Amino acid sequence: MGTGQVTEANPYDMALAQYDGAVKHLALKRGIEDYLRVPKRELTVNFPVRMDDHTVKIFTGYRVHHSTARGPTKGGIRYHPGVTLDEVRALAMWMTWKCAVLNLPYGGAKGGVVCDPKRLSLQELENLTRRYATEISVLMSPEGDIPAPDVNTTPQIMAWIMDTYSMHRGYPVPAVVTGKPVPVGGSLGRAEATGRGVMVSTREALAQLNLPLRGARVAVQGFGNVGSVSAGLLHAAGARVVAVSDSRGGTRHPEGLDPRALVRHKRESGRLDDYPGGESITNEGLLASDCDVLIPAALEQQITAANAERVRARLVVEGANGPTTPEADAILAARGVLVVPDILANAGGVVVSYFEWVQDLQAFFWSEEEINERLERLMVRAFLEVGATARDKGVDLRTAALVRAIERVAEAIMILGIYP
Numbered sequence: 374m375g376t377g378q379v380t381e382a383n384p385y386d387m388a389l390a391q392y393d394g395a396v397k398h399l400a401l402k403r404g405i406e407d408y409l410r411v412p413k414r415e416l417t418v419n420f421p422v423r424m425d426d427h428t429v430k431i432f433t434g435y436r437v438h439h440s441t442a443r444g445p446t447k448g449g450i451r452y453h454p455g456v457t458l459d460e461v462r463a464l465a466m467w468m469t470w471k472c473a474v475l476n477l478p479y480g481g482a483k484g485g486v487v488c489d490p491k492r493l494s495l496q497e498l499e500n501l502t503r504r505y506a507t508e509i510s511v512l513m514s515p516e517g518d519i520p521a522p523d524v525n526t527t528p529q530i531m532a533w534i535m536d537t538y539s540m541h542r543g544y545p546v547p548a549v550v551t552g553k554p555v556p557v558g559g560s561l562g563r564a565e566a567t568g569r570g571v572m573v574s575t576r577e578a579l580a581q582l583n584l585p586l587r588g589a590r591v592a593v594q595g596f597g598n599v600g601s602v603s604a605g606l607l608h609a610a611g612a613r614v615v616a617v618s619d620s621r622g623g624t625r626h627p628e629g630l631d632p633r634a635l636v637r638h639k640r641e642s643g644r645l646d647d648y649p650g651g652e653s654i655t656n657e658g659l660l661a662s663d664c665d666v667l668i669p670a671a672l673e674q675q676i677t678a679a680n681a682e683r684v685r686a687r688l689v690v691e692g693a694n695g696p697t698t699p700e701a702d703a704i705l706a707a708r709g710v711l712v713v714p715d716i717l718a719n720a721g722g723v724v725v726s727y728f729e730w731v732q733d734l735q736a737f738f739w740s741e742e743e744i745n746e747r748l749e750r751l752m753v754r755a756f757l758e759v760g761a762t763a764r765d766k767g768v769d770l771r772t773a774a775l776v777r778a779i780e781r782v783a784e785a786i787m788i789l790g791i792y793p
């Protein structure tokens with residue numbers, strides 16, 4: 374596993390290549406090593422949705438649980454035309470490691486529906502969501518598996534999932550899903566949590582490199598939930614956002630862009646590449662931007678063997694899951710580019726999802742200050758722990774984060790034993 378073309382093509386092969394690289398630094402029992410290489414369970418659902426023109430269309434969706442050794446499974450749901458079972462498997466495995474790095478009492482899961490939400494009306498999106506939620510309800514519950522937002526899924530979609538599940542139970546069950554709107558049991562601070570974690574990771578990594586955050590030039594690929602919030606919070610902390618992009622291309626300005634104005638522009642025109650305050654760039658151009666920090670916050674496999682040589686940043690902070698292929702990792706390391714891996718850098722979302730679930734279960738809600746403080750504490754602690762492991766073992770931050778995570782999951786498996 375993990376060679377050449379294969380890893381570039383398939384996110385699951387990529388997740389396995391990373392896993393195989395990390396287990397070399399651990400003395401795991403062979404059975405545990407093999408057990409953690411595969412998802413615990415996988416569900417594929419094909420289901421009908423009534424469209425606005427009264428036709429019925431069949432959609433395919435997935436929900437994969439990678440591990441339940443440390444607790445119920447947690448992981449987002451993605452709506453995208455490119456969703457595949459292997460992509461969902463990879464994302465579920467990364468969720469296991471992410472929850473373990475942050476020491477959250479969860480295993481990893483992920484879900485996805487093959488669809489283009491831009492081509493669905495609001496009613497069709499609701500119909501699709503409610504039917505998919507019903508189809509995966511054989512796996513989903515507050516005690517067993519708790520979904521959350523991912524690419525193209527929103528707080529409104531989470532509310533429909535909660536409502537569908539609640540209708541079947543006969544009473545409200547807010548803890549079945551996180552990332553909900555605040556009025557129906559969502560948490561303050563959840564919408565910004567992933568971006569806030571990216572900001573904290575960037576700040577900590579720059580401090581390690583003895584570089585100031587104030588004035589640091591940042592380029593952000595992907596301007597959705599993660600990318601736009603990361604850009605906004607870094608700008609507010611004094612960094613200069615010099616380039617941003619979305620799926621259609623982007624814009625740059627060496628003196629810095631105002632993320633709030635970019636959000637407004639994207640809301641109005643639907644794109645970034647025609648922003649009047651900047652010069653239009655392609656996505657490849659964005660990755661090669663003249664900047665100090667590059668934040669990939671779109672999809673997996675964006676920084677590859679084909680373009681890693683052109684990355685000019687000193688620091689890459691992975692807002693997206695799996696944006697850097699193992700081949701690109703090696704090229705960046707050889708060039709002295711520090712990479713803060715996804716399972717650490719973008720963990721802020723699942724941390725505040727955990728807080729949301731705890732608040733829902735207790736029916737007792739915290740203030741935004743309390744949430745942000747706890748998030749900051751957990752992110753900084755994990756960052757320092759991963760840094761210490763990297764120094765002890767002489768490995769990069771990705772390997773160190775994976776080593777810590779795999780160790781924790783393996784320990785739980787050893788304690789639980791094998792049933793029967």
Ligand code: NAD
Pocket residue numbers: 522523524525526567594595596597598599600618619620621656670671672673692693694695719720722723
């Ligand atoms: P989103 O749907 O809100 O935004 C995705 C953005 O990426 C959009 O702006 C889209 O236009 C852009 N994009 C898509 N393809 C692109 C391409 N080829 N080049 C440039 N931009 C492109 O999704 P999100 O929730 O912000 O998720 C982004 C990434 O962060 C994903 O990898 C996701 O798994 C990861 N993530 C999300 C969360 C969360 O809480 N939402 C948490 C952790 C990790």
